[in-house]
Amino acid sequence: MQNPRAARTLKLHWRLLAAAGAVAALVSACHNNDDNAYTPPPVNTAVPFTIFAQQAFANAANSTPVAVNNINFDFDSNDDPTAFNNLIAEGSF
């Protein structure tokens, strides 16, 4: 019998993985070498904040910050206390 928490986490991860490609493209589109320029997202798509954060963690410190003014975030992991466990375990301080 599957652990309910594990099943919930798996379901969440599946949803997030499905969105990851689009988010990666969006985040990539937001990058720009010119600090004063910003390329808005091509569509008004809600971006899962969890994926966004994970994508940001994957960026090098010396990359350009992702512009966020025109991104609508979807905080679908707000009720999941384990959403960022992997970041806390693996992230750098």
Next chain:
Amino acid sequence: MNRIRWGVAVALGLPVFAFASSHREAPNIARYPTLDATDLYMFNSYESGRAGYVTILANYIPLQDSYGGPNYFALDPAGLYEIKIDNTGDGVEDLTFQFQFTNTLGNNGNGIALNIGPTGNTASIPVPLKNVGMISGASSPNLNFVQTYTLTLVTGPARTGAASPIANATSGGTTFTRPMDYIGQKSFGSDAAYATYAGQYIYNITVPGCSGTGRVFVGQRQEGFVVNLGEIFDLVDFVPIEGDNNPVYNPTGTPFPGGITQNAANNILANKNITTLALELPAACLKGTGNGVIGAWTNASTRQVRVFNPSPTFAKPEVNGGAWTQVSRLGMPLVNEVVIGLPAKDAFNASAPSGDAQFLNYVTNPSLPALLNALFLTAVNQTLGTTLTNLAPTNFPRTDLEAAFLTGFAGLNQLATVTPSEMLRLNTAVAATPAASQNPLGVAAGDLAGFPNGRRPGDDVVDIALRVVMGALCYPLPIGANGAPTNLGLCAPADAPVGNQPFTDGAPINAGMFQTTFPYLNTPLPGSPIGAQ
């Protein structure tokens, strides 16, 4: 009119403006004091025997009460602190000095613990304090917290240039230590003992690509910025013009009835400490191939994403990842306080000098003179029976302020290429003025080694800024041969009806208030005993 007599000022209920150099000046950075740059100084060193060196001091963590234990004021280990130098004039850094900090517990990282309980049944209990006895050095067994740092030089743009570690010239090591904050006289013995203790952390450094030895120090200092802060916040609750013939602040003018007079008690920051990142480097290593003028500013950044650890430890209270994201910026004093509008202050903090065109209107059409006009025009006319229509300068765009804030002055502190951008500019070829001869009004008083040609601890940037925004540059300044009055040609006296007045906040400052050796800012105030602050 040549001389306005100001009577009692009447506040008109208009918005206030902040006037601390950069202390909590923007809504967002006020939330992150450890990353909040408060002042930047850069000057040709005037310590005896240090001609040919430039000193740069970047202050962080505003309004420190010295008794702020038990944690006191460590810099942010998740932050990146930078001092940037443009020596070509394109508004882009050519050299960046990066400081990054690490916190370590005493007792080899385990924290000092005491055995508590009856003999034979004790428990080892970590203590809650940062010291458990007197401190005399970094290896003191009584010190329960140490902050170390690395210093890196990046040549070229800060994020894409070539990075090299800066080393201790004596040991060759690349990790430096900052002294513990001045907890109090019982922990260190005395003010003199703390000064000796902190002095151990002034390091001679070897800078890649630079012949000669520099110096670095990071640690707590007594706040060097002087300002009548509370009164200014409160709708300028005084008449901001010299009320007597003070030989420095109003040497030739007529006292203004009711005007404020110089008094150390007007400096409300006198009992505060600050944290200083100090560098002294050979000028030859900073000026590159330019004309000898360098521009400087300091930034603090943190990673773009922060995840709070729901089970925090000393080493990992949070996790930070992603690109460095700038949250604080400071070059010239007071720009983000009295020039940039409230909606754009944090945008300014996140910006770079190369992008300053977006803020140009704040300089060419400044709101501060209009606010002063609104606060005082009616009172002046009522008191004096005059019919002045405006106290603020009327030359728009304010090219005089562009020169002061964005380009520097030709022949004095203008870089080889002129790109309008806000930074502190210093001509390294102008010989330093000895401390005893410095004039706190700097260039405006004929002391060409002072602000705005760089900034020294003893320069009264508040009064200079007040005078400049009200039109001082529209009148001749004593910068010609033998102090001859010289017209800058930026605007005319008719443009600035009160531009020749000795504006002041009444909080005096001079070089004699500071030590004359690196790092120049004074030993911090102790946290105890009561009354020593």
